[in-house]
Amino acid sequence: MTELRSQDCLSRVPAALRLDTHCIGGRWQPSADAARFAVTDPATGATIADVADGSALEATQAADAASTALPGWRATPARERARLLRRWHAAIVEHTEALAALISAEQGKPLAEAAGEVAYGASYVAWFAEEALRIQGDILAAAGTGQRMWVQKHPVGVVAAITPWNFPLAMIARKIAPALAAGCTVVAKPAEDTPLTALALAELAAQAGLPPGVLNIVAASRERAPAVVDAWLADGRVRKLTFTGSTAVGKHLARASADTLKKVSLELGGNAPFIVFEDADLEAAVAGLMAAKFRNGGQTCVCPNRVYVHDSVHDAFVERLREAVTGLTVGPAWEPDVRIGPMINARAVEKIGQHLADAVAQGARLITGGMRVREADGPHYVAPAVLTGATPAMRLACEETFGPVVPVFRFHDEAEVIRAANDTPYGLAAYFYSRDARRIARVAPQLDTGMVGINEGAIASEVAPFGGVKESGYGREGSRYGLDDYLQTQYLCEGQLG
Numbered sequence: 001m002t003e004l005r006s007q008d009c010l011s012r013v014p015a016a017l018r019l020d021t022h023c024i025g026g027r028w029q030p031s032a033d034a035a036r037f038a039v040t041d042p043a044t045g046a047t048i049a050d051v052a053d054g055s056a057l058e059a060t061q062a063a064d065a066a067s068t069a070l071p072g073w074r075a076t077p078a079r080e081r082a083r084l085l086r087r088w089h090a091a092i093v094e095h096t097e098a099l100a101a102l103i104s105a106e107q108g109k110p111l112a113e114a115a116g117e118v119a120y121g122a123s124y125v126a127w128f129a130e131e132a133l134r135i136q137g138d139i140l141a142a143a144g145t146g147q148r149m150w151v152q153k154h155p156v157g158v159v160a161a162i163t164p165w166n167f168p169l170a171m172i173a174r175k176i177a178p179a180l181a182a183g184c185t186v187v188a189k190p191a192e193d194t195p196l197t198a199l200a201l202a203e204l205a206a207q208a209g210l211p212p213g214v215l216n217i218v219a220a221s222r223e224r225a226p227a228v229v230d231a232w233l234a235d236g237r238v239r240k241l242t243f244t245g246s247t248a249v250g251k252h253l254a255r256a257s258a259d260t261l262k263k264v265s266l267e268l269g270g271n272a273p274f275i276v277f278e279d280a281d282l283e284a285a286v287a288g289l290m291a292a293k294f295r296n297g298g299q300t301c302v303c304p305n306r307v308y309v310h311d312s313v314h315d316a317f318v319e320r321l322r323e324a325v326t327g328l329t330v331g332p333a334w335e336p337d338v339r340i341g342p343m344i345n346a347r348a349v350e351k352i353g354q355h356l357a358d359a360v361a362q363g364a365r366l367i368t369g370g371m372r373v374r375e376a377d378g379p380h381y382v383a384p385a386v387l388t389g390a391t392p393a394m395r396l397a398c399e400e401t402f403g404p405v406v407p408v409f410r411f412h413d414e415a416e417v418i419r420a421a422n423d424t425p426y427g428l429a430a431y432f433y434s435r436d437a438r439r440i441a442r443v444a445p446q447l448d449t450g451m452v453g454i455n456e457g458a459i460a461s462e463v464a465p466f467g468g469v470k471e472s473g474y475g476r477e478g479s480r481y482g483l484d485d486y487l488q489t490q491y492l493c494e495g496q497l498g
């Protein structure tokens, strides 16, 4: 039944956007060895498409195309680059319904949320179309007589972008848009679970008039992804790597980038704390937690992973939270009112089960959810769970659960909870709720994370720098800071002038 409906969902996508080959140098091509891999419906595991499986050969062809296109693209006036980005933005927005259907079909998030992702991803394209016009240098006060000194910004060169599956459109758009705005050309490899949306985006970019070779996409299975990416890492023409994914893979890519000393941006795992102080507005805190935690079924790197609630409001907060969580509807992406779709695959469901079992074995109390549901529709639906009595020794306190699980920790004082919040190698996002202005001013700078939500659960935006510290990586996406990652600074000194 679900399989049929999944195909229905895909059938909403015009044939021109249902692509299953690589986009290299403006042409759509299969792999030279004709290899293909299956893209599956996350709910059922049924195959929904067979996509060309890239190798080092296609990776090199893509790097060739990007290198060939680079001089022309970097010399294209910023105004013209901006115009093409605006056209790409318009094409994405115009095809919202088709792109949302692709996202839901391959990734599983509810259709309305998928349409929200299209708008969110498109917002980066619009933003960087505007920022392209504001790449500026500096004229310096010269150090010596008869000298002129100034600073210019140049595109860093060919960029390799590697993206994860949880936001099939937004993750790749927010890397490609600033790269193109800066005058870089791109080779990209989308996640093996979700290549279809990325391929459709490349087609829309071509329809918008982006010159051939400026944006190249090579799809690959999990098995062949390393060969594709390694070819780019070893290639001295690729000057920058931008990666979003797990910390383990990010570290490996950073090491491998060292041989050619690429500029590297890494947006890696998180383990976000969410703190509810005794002076918080509990209703707002529950609403903020629901928004932050259950976006994409808990499969985002900024999802709160550890919820710390002050002893004096713990029971009241947990009761409100339980009510809100039991009200969430789990099911296939295309059913109305569904808030939580399937998890991405069997591995994800297994990890959630292991985290819950480990927590319960160590004394946590499961107060709602945690079991598989909608099994007739597929094995990957999990009822959102709340646990109390969580402790730092539990796996869900140390690792990203990446699912709809809320572990609640009880705390007694501010210094203790700040220590606990920072007691992790990760440092992506943190959230806290308080109505005390002095506490807000005191606590925020002590949180060791790249982003802090204060009385706010939805923090991601194209106007703001998204990124982490510690083992959550380095580099920023979005905002004017996000453009710097794709630019290099050239200082010029002219003498003999006086």
Ligand code: ADP
Binding pocket: 162, 163, 164, 165, 189, 190, 191, 192, 221, 222, 225, 226, 229, 230, 244, 245, 246, 247, 249, 250, 252
């Ligand atoms: P997740 O666990 O969320 O799938 P990963 O870090 O494994 O996160 O994957 C993120 C991206 O990195 C995907 O595009 C994936 O194909 C790619 N990837 C995974 N392993 C490697 C590897 N060894 N070399 C290069 N790319 C990889």
